[in-house]
Amino acid sequence: MTDLREDILNRLLEVVAGIPGIVSSARNDIDISEGRLPTVGVLDGDEESDGATDIGSSRPPKRPYVVQLTPHVVIVEQNDAAGTQLSAFRREVIKRVLTDDPLIALVGKNGNIRYIGNQSDFGWGRSLQGAMAVQFTFKYPLKIEEL
Numbered sequence: 001m002t003d004l005r006e007d008i009l010n011r012l013l014e015v016v017a018g019i020p021g022i023v024s025s026a027r028n029d030i031d032i033s034e035g036r037l038p039t040v041g042v043l044d045g046d047e048e049s050d051g052a053t054d055i056g057s058s059r060p061p062k063r064p065y066v067v068q069l070t071p072h073v074v075i076v077e078q079n080d081a082a083g084t085q086l087s088a089f090r091r092e093v094i095k096r097v098l099t100d101d102p103l104i105a106l107v108g109k110n111g112n113i114r115y116i117g118n119q120s121d122f123g124w125g126r127s128l129q130g131a132m133a134v135q136f137t138f139k140y141p142l143k144i145e146e147l
Helices: 004-017 082-099 101-107
Strands: 024-027 039-049 065-078 112-124 128-142
Touching: 004 024, 004 039, 004 065, 004 082, 004 101, 004 128, 039 128, 065 082, 082 101, 082 112, 082 128, 101 112, 101 128
Parallel strands: 024 039
Antiparallel strands: 039 065, 065 128, 112 128
């Protein structure tokens, strides 16, 4: 049995962890020390199926669902050029995720991967610290019999 959600999230972490200049990477870890910067993390995010609006319908219970998974790729950097470096990391994240053949294969021919956008957050510590969350939506089939 397989869980495409887990496969997608694990591959997403592999893809973003390979960005040049990234010191550390983790999944669902928000406790990041200065010695691990710049770091990239994958937060599992939300998932919604096309069955969420089918309440009361005659949808067959075993029919595959189309699921949209929206994880967050969080990048944290701390130095005087944090903004510029975060922009460079953002470009790499987008490019690598949208062109990664194994990720594309995981969502299948009827699925897709879309860049949604990003949010940034900056604050002062000993030097400028910046964080950026880049969001994607992975649309894929959820086949109950394969879980």
